[in-house]
Amino acid sequence: MSEASIIDGKALAAQVQERVRAAVEELKKRHGFVPGLAVVLVGDDPASRVYVRNKGKRTTEAGMKSFEYQLPADTGEEALLERIARLNKSPEVHGILVQLPLPKQINPDRVIDAIDPDKDVDGFHVINAGRLAVGRPALVPCTPLGCVLLAKQAKADLTGLEAVIIGRSNIVGKPLAQLLLRENCTVTIAHSRTRDLPEVARRADLLVAAVGRPELVRGSWIKPGAIVIDVGINRVERENGKAKLVGDVAFGEAKEVAGAITPVPGGVGPMTIAMLLVNTVKAACMQRNIPLPRPLAGL
Numbered sequence: 069m070s071e072a073s074i075i076d077g078k079a080l081a082a083q084v085q086e087r088v089r090a091a092v093e094e095l096k097k098r099h100g101f102v103p104g105l106a107v108v109l110v111g112d113d114p115a116s117r118v119y120v121r122n123k124g125k126r127t128t129e130a131g132m133k134s135f136e137y138q139l140p141a142d143t144g145e146e147a148l149l150e151r152i153a154r155l156n157k158s159p160e161v162h163g164i165l166v167q168l169p170l171p172k173q174i175n176p177d178r179v180i181d182a183i184d185p186d187k188d189v190d191g192f193h194v195i196n197a198g199r200l201a202v203g204r205p206a207l208v209p210c211t212p213l214g215c216v217l218l219a220k221q222a223k224a225d226l227t228g229l230e231a232v233i234i235g236r237s238n239i240v241g242k243p244l245a246q247l248l249l250r251e252n253c254t255v256t257i258a259h260s261r262t263r264d265l266p267e268v269a270r271r272a273d274l275l276v277a278a279v280g281r282p283e284l285v286r287g288s289w290i291k292p293g294a295i296v297i298d299v300g301i302n303r304v305e306r307e308n309g310k311a312k313l314v315g316d317v318a319f320g321e322a323k324e325v326a327g328a329i330t331p332v333p334g335g336v337g338p339m340t341i342a343m344l345l346v347n348t349v350k351a352a353c354m355q356r357n358i359p360l361p362r363p364l365a366g367l
């Protein structure tokens with residue numbers, strides 16, 4: 069059997085970003101406004117800082133307004149809630165994202181609950197989770213949205229596929245299950261208590277790993293020809309003492325068996341930010357009650 073084709077998340081993310089740029093241009097011309105995204109970071113976690121900086125950069129590259137708030141690590145919950153209340157009211161801000169994880173003194177549920185669901189571009193609010201579950205228009209979490217587009221690069225119509233998702237988090241596994249149901253897949257969600265995980269994984273025509281365990285999924289777990297989407301981002305030490313990023317899938321083994329596979333890095337990661345930009349335009353259009361610009365049709 070030939071090697072898997074590599075699904076290029078960087079290239080797809082660049083295409084999506086270009087469509088967002090064109091959509092923003094259209095909004096400016098036809099409706100005279102530019103969508104704005106506010107990103108709030110509490111504390112100085114270095115990885116979060118990098119994410120926030122990248123999000124801001126991509127937002128402005130797409131022609132939108134970016135508002136960044138870096139709050140000190142000892143910020144209290146009330147102060148953060150006040151900041152969110154102001155952003156909820158601001159007519160220039162159409163999307164609000166609070167970078168997780170938050171410091172211990174802040175309850176993330178209270179923070180997510182405080183974001184206006186129509187500005188909740190992360191799609192973590194219970195109202196959006198509920199809308200997604202019952203099939204109403206919703207702001208949907210970015211990483212699962214990216215996973216579906218990546219899978220469709222390998223097979224445009226996912227109807228009827230056996231999909232197995234390893235991981236049941238609220239930010240990846242559960243919303244992805246809803247999206248794949250919408251795509252007419254037969255969906256299994258596996259987790260740390262699943263019996264005989266390799267056997268369950270081998271059933272999958274579409275296997276998604278969203279676990280956070282470096283190279284948990286071996287080549288022998290993969291059905292020949294399957295589409296494999298690797299969400300995991302794990303920093304591991306190399307023998308030379310330097311760190312490298314690996315996914316939840318043993319890529320070298322998996323590409324010998326799979327039909328198509330996403331790499332880490334360069335797979336799901338870039339798509340997450342691209343879908344955040346899409347969600348910001350969607351949120352802006354919903355708030356203004358105008359249709360989604362044509363360049364974003366189908367996204």
Ligand code: NDP
Nearest residue numbers: 211235236237240259260278279280299300301336337340
């Ligand atoms: P969580 O820790 O919230 O969830 C992990 C899930 O994996 C849980 O459902 C857990 O099961 C399950 N799990 C843990 N160990 C095993 C095991 N040995 N066998 C089977 N299932 C297991 O993680 P997230 O969903 O937030 O993230 C998952 C990974 O994806 C991480 O590496 C994260 O860094 C990455 N990520 C990447 C993003 C991107 O943009 N590329 C965005 C978001 C996340 P249980 O529920 O039983 O505990």
